[in-house]
Amino acid sequence: MSDAAKHSVRRSQRSRILIVLGLNAALIVGLVVAGVLAHSVSVLAAAGDTIADCFALVLGLIAIALRDRNPDRPNAQRPIVAAALVNATLLLIVTATVAIEAVSRLREGSPPVEGLPMVIVSVITVLVMLAGAFVLGRSAADEDLHMRSVLIDALADAAAAAAIAVAGAIILVTDSFYWLDPVLALGVSVLIAIAGIQLIVKAIAALRGKDVDFDDD
Numbered sequence: 083m084s085d086a087a088k089h090s091v092r093r094s095q096r097s098r099i100l101i102v103l104g105l106n107a108a109l110i111v112g113l114v115v116a117g118v119l120a121h122s123v124s125v126l127a128a129a130g131d132t133i134a135d136c137f138a139l140v141l142g143l144i145a146i147a148l149r150d151r152n153p154d155r156p157n158a159q160r161p162i163v164a165a166a167l168v169n170a171t172l173l174l175i176v177t178a179t180v181a182i183e184a185v186s187r188l189r190e191g192s193p194p195v196e197g198l199p200m201v202i203v204s205v206i207t208v209l210v211m212l213a214g215a216f217v218l219g220r221s222a223a224d225e226d227l228h229m230r231s232v233l234i235d236a237l238a239d240a241a242a243a244a245a246i247a248v249a250g251a252i253i254l255v256t257d258s259f260y261w262l263d264p265v266l267a268l269g270v271s272v273l274i275a276i277a278g279i280q281l282i283v284k285a286i287a288a289l290r291g292k293d294v295d296f297d298d299d
Contacts, residue, residue: 114129149161167285192264
């Protein structure tokens with residue numbers, strides 16, 4: 083990638099991140115309300131994940147601003163990598179909290195869950211997350227570690243929301259199988275944890291290296 087092309091991509095990162103941040107922020111209230119009304123730990127897990135994502139996106143914007151003050155200096159990407167590391171760490175914290183609640187519900191018996199709010203809010207979440215991924219673009223995976231982490235988060239959240247929608251539909255139709263909610267929350271937590279750990283390993287390796295540059299050449 084030429085220097086001019088890299089500069090153009092970097093300039094667009096801030097606007098793309100701002101759009102994704104707005105989409106995520108708009109979802110939070112709906113997810114929390116739907117999770118409480120539906121008594122759904124999986125929907126509340128999605129809300130917690132979205133809050134963590136918003137915080138990470140704000141950190142990412144700060145990191146981008148720091149990088150762009152002098153993008154040609156050695157290790158200019160360190161703030162970006164640090165933001166990705168914080169993002170992954172927050173994901174693991176949220177994931178652990180959700181997993182503990184899911185296991186508790188499985189051991190003690192899951193309470194009745196309302197399927198309709200799960201379906202509605204999850205379908206909306208899928209659409210919003212896919213819109214965010216579209217705004218980021220396929221190239222985000224090759225730009226830098228933070229942009230890659232944001233794209234992975236959006237796609238993972240879309241997949242998780244789709245699974246929650248399916249579980250909600252089953253609960254709505256059968257008025258049973260409430261255990262699907264904590265099982266799904268636990269499964270989503272494991273998948274997010276794996277992605278988070280992989281990202282942490284990459285970020286730590288990058289921060290320990292002498293030259294931290296994740297731009298695609």
